[in-house]
Amino acid sequence: MPAKPPILVDLKFDPDTVARILKTAFADRGSINLADPANKDRDLTGIDYALLWKPDPDLFNRAPNLKVIFSGGAGVDSFMNLPGLPDVPIVRFSDRSLTTRMSEWVVMQCLMHLRQQHQHDKDQRARIWGRLVPPEAAEITVGIMGLGVLGQDAAYKLKVMGFNVIGWSRNRKEIEGVETFSADQLDEFLSKTDFLVGLLPLTPETTGFYNAALFSKLRQGGALGKPVFINAGRGKSQVQADIVAAVEGGVLGGASIDVFAVEPLPSDDLLWGLENVFITPHDAAVSDETALFRHVERQIARYEGGEPLQFVVDRQSGY
Secondary structure, X not given: OOOOOOEEEEEXXXXXXHHHHHOXXXXXXXXXXXXXXXXXXXXXXXXXXXXXXXXXXXXXXXXXXXXXXXEOOOOXXXXXXXXXXXXXXXXXXXXXXHHHHHHHHHHHHHHHHHOOHHHHHHHHHOOOOOOOOOOOHHHOEEEEEOOXXXXXXXXXXXXXOOOEEXXXXXXXXXXXXXXXXOHHHHHHHHHOXXXXXXXXXXXXXXXXXXXXXXXXXXXXXXXXXXXXXXXXXXXXXXXXXXXXXXXXXXXXXXXXXXXXXXXXXXXXXXXXXXXXXXXXXXXXXXXXXXXXXXXXXXXXHHHHOOXXXXXXXXXXXXX
């Protein structure tokens, strides 16, 4: 029986971690790690499977005979527009660990804004024994945009904490205990929302989606006075200048941002200096490489065993 072609790996993650875990991953076929300089000019024409995150621009020209592409994250926008993208199944990463990490971040950000943590931090630095009387979670409506695996898990965890939770997606979803809205009900959804949580994938329709016009439709005068924007979806789905203007102008009472159009966020970006804006370095739900490689192994076993792949991206919708 001929040897199985190795798995092509082009992940712009921590290279030492990837190299270490690849030593024991894909034991039946091995791998070609493009982060290794020794593979710079490697012939990739016979490769069947590729695991990618922000791959080299010429990747698909070098590997023209792929059968399946696996994304290194929950999204796939890091390579969908590269030249030569083949018409093959694209499988996104879905894993319990990634989902749990995202929900932890979303709940943490909602709680920090609820309990006005920025003011506590400010008082601590000034050595002031301040006194705040925040509302309880039940007085806040969290509106989640994007009701896939991540959004639904976040909704469940937020409800456990006592928040009122509503959800919006292009096509309305049925979720027990959560009022949901469809694309044509966007304004109604926004008018009820105090904390807006963005978990939308990046598509042409969602590029620049979170902007001044959208922020102006969020509920004003709620339990905390001003709405809050929380985004851990995709950086290009937000207009960062509009976030700055909305916070400075009082349209937004604060924000929590984990994703940015340019990463790392430049040191002179105005977001860094805004009050009640929490910035994290795109680590809300960092992919666990060991879990990622096991996920790819399982999907390849399904594919080669004649079973359907899971978590396949719809090319038309982009997710």
